[in-house]
Amino acid sequence: MFGTINSFQSLGAVDGPGIRVTVFMQGCHLRCVYCHNPDTWDITGAKVSVIDLFNKIMRYKPYFFEHGGVTVSGGEPLLQPEFIEELFKLLKAENVHTAIDTSGICDLEKAERVLKYCDLVMCDIKFVTEEDYKTYARGSLKRVEEFLELTSKKNVPLWVRHVVVPNLTDSEASVKRVVEISKKYKNLQKIELLPFRNICQSKYDNLGIDFPLKNTKECDNETIESLYKFVPEEFR
Numbered sequence: 346m347f348g349t350i351n352s353f354q355s356l357g358a359v360d361g362p363g364i365r366v367t368v369f370m371q372g373c374h375l376r377c378v379y380c381h382n383p384d385t386w387d388i389t390g391a392k393v394s395v396i397d398l399f400n401k402i403m404r405y406k407p408y409f410f411e412h413g414g415v416t417v418s419g420g421e422p423l424l425q426p427e428f429i430e431e432l433f434k435l436l437k438a439e440n441v442h443t444a445i446d447t448s449g450i451c452d453l454e455k456a457e458r459v460l461k462y463c464d465l466v467m468c469d470i471k472f473v474t475e476e477d478y479k480t481y482a483r484g485s486l487k488r489v490e491e492f493l494e495l496t497s498k499k500n501v502p503l504w505v506r507h508v509v510v511p512n513l514t515d516s517e518a519s520v521k522r523v524v525e526i527s528k529k530y531k532n533l534q535k536i537e538l539l540p541f542r543n544i545c546q547s548k549y550d551n552l553g554i555d556f557p558l559k560n561t562k563e564c565d566n567e568t569i570e571s572l573y574k575f576v577p578e579e580f581r
């Protein structure tokens with residue numbers, strides 16, 4: 346089986362617990378205004394066989410130690426659910442920790458098959474109203490909530506992520522609502538507030554696409570710290 350990937354990052358420490366390999370999959374149907382990876386939107390890209398990718402990942406296994414492992418991100422990894430299911434199945438047979446970083450907007454039946462082999466779901470709650478989801482991401486909060494419900498039903502540990510964008514998602518009310526929604530799910534372990542950065546401008550320039558937030562300032566650490574006050578300690 347083949348999948349389309351954008352890039353492979355060995356030994357990072359930001360996409361889940363411990364030291365991890367992160368695989369960025371190609372393809373995404375959303376268009377988040379703050380997207381850092383517009384180069385992943387197109388589903389076409391480098392094809393790789395699941396066995397080759399698995400073998401490449403396994404070279405790094407000695408560095409995963411107790412908590413590390415593999416994260417598939419994107420793009421939207423659940424646009425290639427059969428490939429991820431197959432990859433995770435192979436990794437679980439080798440006792441490697443598997444995580445998925447997703448928007449949560451996906452085919453639920455196929456996602457359920459991936460969740461069977463998944464140790465951690467990292468899912469964004471990007472906006473807190475249906476209208477904002479539609480306007481700023483071409484997405485749907487309702488569909489994200491349906492996915493979160495599925496992760497809860499399957500009892501897969503969940504981290505919710507929220508990108509904090511000045512004047513868009515940085516209000517106290519916004520963060521409080523993210524917490525309120527997230528707490529509905531019994532599998533919730535963590536809520537991460539991620540500061541908006543605009544380091545991706547060159548990617549947009551190379552693609553000849555306008556970056557909608559080119560004039561938005563980056564989110565500073567003080568803002569993140571002050572917003573974390575609204576996240577219960579047990580989920581920080």
Ligand code: SF4
Pocket residue numbers: 373374375376377379380381382383385419420421448482
């Ligand atoms: S879901 Fe992720 S990859 Fe897709 S547009 Fe949004 S930020 Fe970009």
